[in-house]
Amino acid sequence: MIDETEPLVVRDRSDLDTGRNPFLITLGEHVRALRARRGLTRKATALASGVSERHLANLESGVGNASILVLLQVTQALQCTLAELIGDVTTSSPEWLLIRELLETKDEATLRKVRLAIGEMLGTGGQSPQRSSRIALIGLRGAGKSTLGRLLANDLGFPFIELSREIEKFAGCSVAEIQSLYGMNAYRRYERRALEETLQIYSEGVFATPGGLVSEPSTFNLLLSYCTTVWLQASPEDHMKRVIAQGDLRPMSANPEAMQDLKDILAGRQAFYSKAEFHVNTSGQPLDQTFQILRRTVRAVVNPRVPASVE
Missing domain, CATH: 3.40.50.300 (P-loop containing nucleotide triphosphate hydrolases)
Incomplete structure (x- = not known):
């Protein structure tokens, strides 16, 4: 479980509307899309990852500052790579994903x-x-x-x-x-x-x-x-x-x-x-x-x- 004794910093409404960090916004969109692809609810993802629903909600909304440990736990729950979660280009389409799967276990010569x-x-x-x-x-x-x-x-x-x-x-x-x-x-x-x-x-x-x-x-x-x-x-x-x-x-x-x-x-x-x-x-x-x-x-x-x- 993630230690959540320190409160997450949540911005006010105007900040949410106009000042959110573009990377965190995109990250949240990827989490929601991957969760949908896996057919998981937020509650189920929270249980599988050991991350609270509140933390996941902030992550998917693009607010707060998710630590790398939280992201790693979410990837385990969603059965994806960290690259896929943060939007690496080689995870941006089904063809890319299929090509990655074919190549990921091959040696350097191949x-x-x-x-x-x-x-x-x-x-x-x-x-x-x-x-x-x-x-x-x-x-x-x-x-x-x-x-x-x-x-x-x-x-x-x-x-x-x-x-x-x-x-x-x-x-x-x-x-x-x-x-x-x-x-x-x-x-x-x-x-x-x-x-x-x-x-x-x-x-x-x-x-x-x-x-x-x-x-x-x-x-x-x-x-x-x-x-x-x-x-x-x-x-x-x-x-x-x-x-x-x-x-x-x-x-x-x-x-x-x-x-x-x-x-x-x-x-x-x-x-x-x-x-x-x-x-x-x-x-x-x-x-x-x-x-x-x-x-x-x-x-x-x-x-x-x-x-x-x-x-």
């Missing part, structure tokens, strides 16, 4: 096949010739995307494009200024628009992408659909060492836990970086040897403008 098949069906890139002539290097800062990207572009006879510079051209200011002045959400919008424009302009090229691009699913999907992707991997120590060697001391400035933060970021993004078609480790060998590994990997799938020289 889900990847489904994603690629959907991409083919929807015409979002597939295995077109242009896709194989666009090489996108992904990975955290300090992986070697700029250095190796320039070498690879010269070797293939392709243009080299740093997406961060394209973002700055698009926004008319630096990446740091975009983030400080307008926030991360605005930066992600500029990142998406810059990628779209870059894909329209360049039918072939080597693209060095920002490390955090993979954290925005729609942008990452676009990259995966229209580019051959290579994850440049490196150890956390090499990432840090290379960034500092570039003259950027900010990672260590007033942050004794910088290395642990970096490891956490890598761990959080690893599953996304691993979606790249090819993985090249840039740690543990000299630059020239790393480049030769990257060169062989890419030339196996790309039609370069410059023929391979005899090594």
Whole structure:
């Protein structure tokens, strides 16, 4: 049972009519709709969830501030997910729900096949010739995307494009200024628009992408659909060492836990970086040897403008 010793804050009538929080209003509508779909009365839902009818009435009316524990208990009573209760798009129609049910127990390899098949069906890139002539290097800062990207572009006879510079051209200011002045959400919008424009302009090229691009699913999907992707991997120590060697001391400035933060970021993004078609480790060998590994990997799938020289 939920502890209800503290009274719920209920607004006055005018507040109910004009000032209710849109999220809470929508949440209440979802609860009522799901309860109706399950054929449950409010009393029955209250009994099944251990939440009082008064609490449920406030929840369905869009007033009060329902805690996450209350919502979890309601989901158990309604036999739905928390995502369905709060209105995630993948729960917005019967077809979405049926697709979710088909996929929710599948492993990563199967889900990847489904994603690629959907991409083919929807015409979002597939295995077109242009896709194989666009090489996108992904990975955290300090992986070697700029250095190796320039070498690879010269070797293939392709243009080299740093997406961060394209973002700055698009926004008319630096990446740091975009983030400080307008926030991360605005930066992600500029990142998406810059990628779209870059894909329209360049039918072939080597693209060095920002490390955090993979954290925005729609942008990452676009990259995966229209580019051959290579994850440049490196150890956390090499990432840090290379960034500092570039003259950027900010990672260590007033942050004794910088290395642990970096490891956490890598761990959080690893599953996304691993979606790249090819993985090249840039740690543990000299630059020239790393480049030769990257060169062989890419030339196996790309039609370069410059023929391979005899090594």
